[in-house]
Amino acid sequence: MAIHLRGHHLLCLLGYRGIGYSEQFARNMSSVHDRLLKDPETEVCIVQGPDDLCACFPDDQVYHCDDEHVGTRDQRILQRLGLEIGEELTWGEIQSRIARLVNPEEIAEWCFTCSWRSLGYCEEGVRRIRAGHGLVPLPARIHGVEVYGVQVDSQTRCGHYASDRDIIAIRFPCCDTYYPCYQCHQAVAGHPAATWSTEQFDRKAILCGACGTELTINQYLACDSVCPYCGSQLNPGCKNHYHLYFER
Ligand code: SF4
Ligand SMILES: [Zn+2]
Ligand SMILES: [Zn+2]
Ligand SMILES: [Zn+2]
Structure with a gap:
């Protein structure tokens, strides 16, 4: 079955290093990351709004997955990658579009409200993809x-x-x-x-x-x-x- 992902999570996965909003959120994101790392032929379906990663957002934290500015971030990233809602393609194809079309510096503009951005992992993840590497194996x-x-x-x-x-x-x-x-x-x-x-x-x-x-x-x-x-x-x-x- 295809993995359902929203626009900005295509980039979050490049910066993922095994930590997330909660243990359950990280366990779920690690298993998605692991599938994509091991098999870039995995099908991904692009969705609007909450996706397979948002599904494990913890109940005891302020839910932001439906926020307008997060939706705007998705749209800008999908537009850059030339992707439409409902489209299905392999993770490998997504990586090659990122390599061709995304500059790491743009993350600062697209994701200025994200609390994870300052770690610098996402920019580094984009640089890796542009250099021909895949996802970073988790430590x-x-x-x-x-x-x-x-x-x-x-x-x-x-x-x-x-x-x-x-x-x-x-x-x-x-x-x-x-x-x-x-x-x-x-x-x-x-x-x-x-x-x-x-x-x-x-x-x-x-x-x-x-x-x-x-x-x-x-x-x-x-x-x-x-x-x-x-x-x-x-x-x-x-x-x-x-x-x-x-x-x-
Ligand atoms: S800065 Fe935040 S929203 Fe942007 S790609 Fe990284 S983790 Fe995702
Ligand atoms: Zn080094
Ligand atoms: Zn070694
Ligand atoms: Zn020792």
Whole structure:
């Protein structure tokens, strides 16, 4: 069955990072996001007014889904994308229209009343789509810390490095965001990775996936592949890739 979406939610989904108006709202939005991420051939039906995401708006908050200014935002975005109410098309086609027709800076004008806008995720989402990437995979929460990447497990292993000892994530200085590895950053971030300079080696930038402690780069480089806090064995092979993360 097609997913029913209103105009502005086509852009909200690009900026979605797993948080929403309530737990139930976020759970529902995560499942829609997950379907579109995994299968861009999913059919989407464009609707006017409240849609499949609005359906889980919490009862105890001020309902704004029928507000006129929200309807106006929908219209402006649909007009830009050349879409009509009732039209059905794939999510992949919607993404390619966004890539061709939307400038990230326009979100500030279209969505000036939105409380989520200041996070900057939606502009970043549009930039990713324009760069040929898809939706951002939702972050894993490891000991309360968000870690982005590809198939990230509960201890920071990923689709690229998944041995028993692959249990650290690295915060990248370009986006202040944790990823399990440089390939995860490449696949998800939508911008080139930067490395930490030697003057920044006192910054906490390594997350131990076993105990959740954030180590400074100096602590990590001196730890001889053993977490100084929980004693877990870390992968000594990571040394071969230090130049991708740290200036030496
Ligand atoms: S700024 Fe708000 S309304 Fe606009 S796309 Fe982002 S979340 Fe949606
Ligand atoms: Zn980055
Ligand atoms: Zn990875
Ligand atoms: Zn540890």
